[in-house]
Amino acid sequence: MKGVLLVNLGSPDSPTPKDVKPYLDEFLMDERVIDVPLWWRRILVRGIILRTRPKKSAAAYQKIWWEEGSPLVVISERFSDKVKDLAEIPVALGMRYGSMSIKNGLQELKDKGVTEVLLVPLYPHYAMSSYETVVVKAMEEKDQHFPEMHITTLPAFYNNPDYIKLLSDSITNGLKDFDYDHILFSYHGIPERHIKKSDPTKFHCKIDGQCCSTNSVAHNTCYRHQCFDMTEKIKQYLGLSEDKVSLSFQSRLLNDPWLKPYTDFEFERLGKEGVKRLAVITPAFVADCLETLEEIAMEGEEQFKSAGGEDYKHIPCLNDNQEWVNLMVNWIHDWQLKEMLPA
Numbered sequence: 001m002k003g004v005l006l007v008n009l010g011s012p013d014s015p016t017p018k019d020v021k022p023y024l025d026e027f028l029m030d031e032r033v034i035d036v037p038l039w040w041r042r043i044l045v046r047g048i049i050l051r052t053r054p055k056k057s058a059a060a061y062q063k064i065w066w067e068e069g070s071p072l073v074v075i076s077e078r079f080s081d082k083v084k085d086l087a088e089i090p091v092a093l094g095m096r097y098g099s100m101s102i103k104n105g106l107q108e109l110k111d112k113g114v115t116e117v118l119l120v121p122l123y124p125h126y127a128m129s130s131y132e133t134v135v136v137k138a139m140e141e142k143d144q145h146f147p148e149m150h151i152t153t154l155p156a157f158y159n160n161p162d163y164i165k166l167l168s169d170s171i172t173n174g175l176k177d178f179d180y181d182h183i184l185f186s187y188h189g190i191p192e193r194h195i196k197k198s199d200p201t202k203f204h205c206k207i208d209g210q211c212c213s214t215n216s217v218a219h220n221t222c223y224r225h226q227c228f229d230m231t232e233k234i235k236q237y238l239g240l241s242e243d244k245v246s247l248s249f250q251s252r253l254l255n256d257p258w259l260k261p262y263t264d265f266e267f268e269r270l271g272k273e274g275v276k277r278l279a280v281i282t283p284a285f286v287a288d289c290l291e292t293l294e295e296i297a298m299e300g301e302e303q304f305k306s307a308g309g310e311d312y313k314h315i316p317c318l319n320d321n322q323e324w325v326n327l328m329v330n331w332i333h334d335w336q337l338k339e340m341l342p343a
């Protein structure tokens, strides 16, 4: 029997340093997130980052936490419940980090008699620290605990025309009551090194002005290309003028070079250059979370306004929007009935 496993990133069990610490430990000890040798990762994560970060992150989580729990988890559950109602085959939800594991999700499917799984990493783009680590972890769990299962993975959907339309419509909807001067597309950042590591040709991705717009097989796994391409497609769909849109990368950690421009610097630049009304969209996330609700909707507004901006709007992620649920169900049905995956 066929079934679906939806996987998002996961959150701590509560917004306290006690629960944030083990969550961050699992997250940052992932070799695809902090990609340095194990001995150095142990020193960096356990000896340095985890001494101070849990308290700081817990304070940030407290600002956005809902009565029902972490917004990322609650929204993912609402999305998953709606997909379950329409999919006609078993659907389970797992998280890459934290207590709602991928293993539990696969077990839930196995208990319902599922042997053929469609794995859906809930990320529109491919990055080794998001999409790839979900796939690798699911395959490890399968090999260890569910050898009889067969797993097929939904490809990254950053350029899927139906998804582009949904995101574009959500921008139109978000801007109905907001007369913007500028729209910033803020994507989660990654270290530049990750782009080079994910390049199968080993020479295409130079992180310059050209590589991401020169056709290459490297783009199947190039997060930077995929962010540029998605922005371009939405710009075209909505007919946005070049000078009113820009792209940036948020959420840096540590001092390595990360993808540029940096979102926090862009808030300052745009404010100083006279942009008064700024709209921000966060298309690396399908569900609102710490990085959108705190870093963008709260901190970002403060940064932009202290640089001279006046009005600010964060456009929510697609979350459990019914059209997004319907699109996911269509993809599931195509796979279930015709073995077809979205292009």
Ligand SMILES: C=CC1=C(C)c2cc3[nH]c(cc4nc(cc5[nH]c(cc1n2)c(C)c5CCC(=O)O)C(CCC(=O)O)=C4C)c(C)c3C=C
Pocket: 009, 010, 011, 012, 024, 033, 034, 053, 057, 070, 072, 123, 127, 129, 130, 188, 189, 190, 191, 223, 251, 253, 284, 285, 288, 289, 290, 291
């Ligand atoms: C080296 C560090 C990190 C990389 C690389 C990274 C990539 C990456 N992350 C997401 C999506 C999310 N990240 C979230 C939180 C978060 N991310 C990092 C670090 C890296 N992410 C940390 C340490 C945290 C935790 C919070 C903090 O201490 O700042 C979240 C939100 C989780 C939540 O509970 O709400 C998401 C979602 C993507 C898509 C990505 C690569 C493209």
Ligand SMILES: [Fe+2]
Pocket: 188, 251
């Ligand atoms: Fe992250």
Ligand SMILES: [Fe+2]
Pocket: 204, 205, 206, 207, 210, 211, 212, 213, 222, 224, 225
């Ligand atoms: Fe590139």
